[in-house]
Amino acid sequence: DSGVTQTPKHLITATGQRVTLRCSPRSGDLSVYWYQQSLDQGLQFLIQYYNGEERAKGNILERFSAQQFPDLHSELNLSSLELGDSALYFCASSAADSSGNTIYFGEGSWLTVV
Amino acid sequence: DAKTTQPNSMESNEEEPVHLPCNHSTISGTDYIHWYRQLPSQGPEYVIHGLTSNVNNRMASLAIAEDRKSSTLILHRATLRDAAVYYCILRGNQGGKLIFGQGTELSVKP
Numbered sequence: 001d002s003g004v005t006q007t008p009k010h011l012i013t014a015t016g017q018r019v020t021l022r023c024s025p026r027s028g029d030l031s032v033y034w035y036q037q038s039l040d041q042g043l044q045f046l047i048q049y050y051n052g053e054e055r056a057k058g059n060i061l062e063r064f065s066a067q068q069f070p071d072l073h074s075e076l077n078l079s080s081l082e083l084g085d086s087a088l089y090f091c092a093s094s095a096a097d098s099s100g101n102t103i104y105f106g107e108g109s110w111l112t113v114v
Numbered sequence: 115d116a117k118t119t120q121p122n123s124m125e126s127n128e129e130e131p132v133h134l135p136c137n138h139s140t141i142s143g144t145d146y147i148h149w150y151r152q153l154p155s156q157g158p159e160y161v162i163h164g165l166t167s168n169v170n171n172r173m174a175s176l177a178i179a180e181d182r183k184s185s186t187l188i189l190h191r192a193t194l195r196d197a198a199v200y201y202c203i204l205r206g207n208q209g210g211k212l213i214f215g216q217g218t219e220l221s222v223k224p
Contacts, residue, residue, distance in 0.1 A: 002157065031210055043158070043201075043214035056211050090157050097210025099146045100165070105157035 004106035006091050012112045018079040021109045025093030032074040038087035081113045118202045123219045126192045134187040136202030145206045149187050151198040197222045
């Protein structure tokens, strides 16, 4: 158990809908990362927050947004969903964002868009 | 972020050592070398990381070349549970994110 909690574990929704994925980082970790993993794309970095502020942005679509709250939990909002958004979404956390810190991953949220 | 090169796949026999290579010829002086692994349908799992010196932990050892342009992850006795995709990632000070490549898919034969 990495200590990173993601909910829901599985989600099925229709095209055009909006969903919110939630992440609780390890206790005390200030940095949160979101990744997307689909069958044909591998692990893609989406976005990073550090202590409530956006720190880095990757290949995140405009239809997707995220935020980190004062209690450090984070949410990834996916809107106007398309079939291609079906993927496993991982949240990860680390104590800080320096290069020597370890990043711990959650078990992921499976999103299926039908 | 500097790039790493790994073999696409490797095979090992159970209870034998496994050496997983990684080339990173464009590594910068402040880049840490991180190794993660991912079992099917699970989140990536931290294995080990290092900067210059060789590192050991309960899971594996990391051998870093003197010029830091390559490294090797060593699993001392492979088990069936070690079958996974192993990722070698350079992590610099420009941001904490990990950028995953294709990794090496390790299969372990009984």
